Amino acid sequence: MKFFVDTANLDEIRELNDLGVLDGVTTNPSLMAKVGITGRQNVLNHYLAICEMVEGDISAEVIATDFEGMMREGMELANLHDNIVVKVPMTRDGIKAINAFSEQGIRTNCTLVFTVGQALLAAKAGADYVSPFVGRLDDVSTNGLALIQDIVTVFNNYDMFTEVLAASIRHPVHIVECAKMGADVVTCPASSIDKLFNHPLTDIGLAQFLADYKKVE
Numbered sequence: 001m002k003f004f005v006d007t008a009n010l011d012e013i014r015e016l017n018d019l020g021v022l023d024g025v026t027t028n029p030s031l032m033a034k035v036g037i038t039g040r041q042n043v044l045n046h047y048l049a050i051c052e053m054v055e056g057d058i059s060a061e062v063i064a065t066d067f068e069g070m071m072r073e074g075m076e077l078a079n080l081h082d083n084i085v086v087k088v089p090m091t092r093d094g095i096k097a098i099n100a101f102s103e104q105g106i107r108t109n110c111t112l113v114f115t116v117g118q119a120l121l122a123a124k125a126g127a128d129y130v131s132p133f134v135g136r137l138d139d140v141s142t143n144g145l146a147l148i149q150d151i152v153t154v155f156n157n158y159d160m161f162t163e164v165l166a167a168s169i170r171h172p173v174h175i176v177e178c179a180k181m182g183a184d185v186v187t188c189p190a191s192s193i194d195k196l197f198n199h200p201l202t203d204i205g206l207a208q209f210l211a212d213y214k215k216v217e
Contacts, residue, residue: 001179002056004165004187008032008046010053012190017054024056026109026131026167026187028087029063044080051081059109059129059187061087062097070097078106085109085128090118095125102126109165119151123162129185134178135168144168145177152182172196 002023005016008031016022027050029043037046047060058081062073070093074086078101085107088094098108102125109129110122114137119130132151134144148166155162166178169188172195178186 001183002185003193004056004059004185005190005193006031006167006169006187007190008035008037008050009190010035010049013050013053016190016193021193022054022056023185024058024187025050025054026059026087026165028061044076047077047080047084051083054083056083057085057107058083059085059087059111061111062089065089065091065093067093067096067100070094071100074101074106074108087111087131088127090114090122095121098122098127099125111167113151114147116147116150116154119162119164120154123155123160127162129163129165131165131167131187133168134166134174135170137168138170145174145181148178148183149181156182 003021004024004026005013005022006026008027013025032043032046037043051058060077062070064070064073070088077084077086086101087109088097090110090112098110101108107128109131110127111131113119113130113132122130132147137144137147151164163184165185165187166183167187169175169186169192171192175186175192
């Protein structure tokens, strides 16, 4: 399973990349604004900076909600760097844009997916990734992980090339459960990945090893 980090913070991206566990990045205008990146040209330059740092796929989101606007923005993003995957919302115009991008060899990530039916539409249109939102479903008392399992099952039934990119990941259990279910990718905050390191028995064991070593120095 691939690990993507959901951020625009270059320091967080660099740290995970240096660890050797990072396969890609997903970001959006809200995450750009969090790190003070505003204005179209500044956003484009920031995407380029991320692409130069990370070898894997970088999802860059369109702002437009109409077909023509999505196509215009998506072409601009795709032309920035070979690593760019154009992130398109799950709407009628979004599906139409995904199909058009696919015909031109431009890779896409269909975002804001909340049902198996939506995932199927995106895959049929030629999306390279679909992004079901686990945490946001949990927020409305729906089992977000069950959606991941259902999409993986359906895609496997028909050998669909579209990858399941589990999004809205809130904690390490989400990551592990998505891995058990066969999700191709998880995208999550750096803090969720960092918490995979943690276990009290690891800390206790390391402390004991060090204490024992001091006895034989």
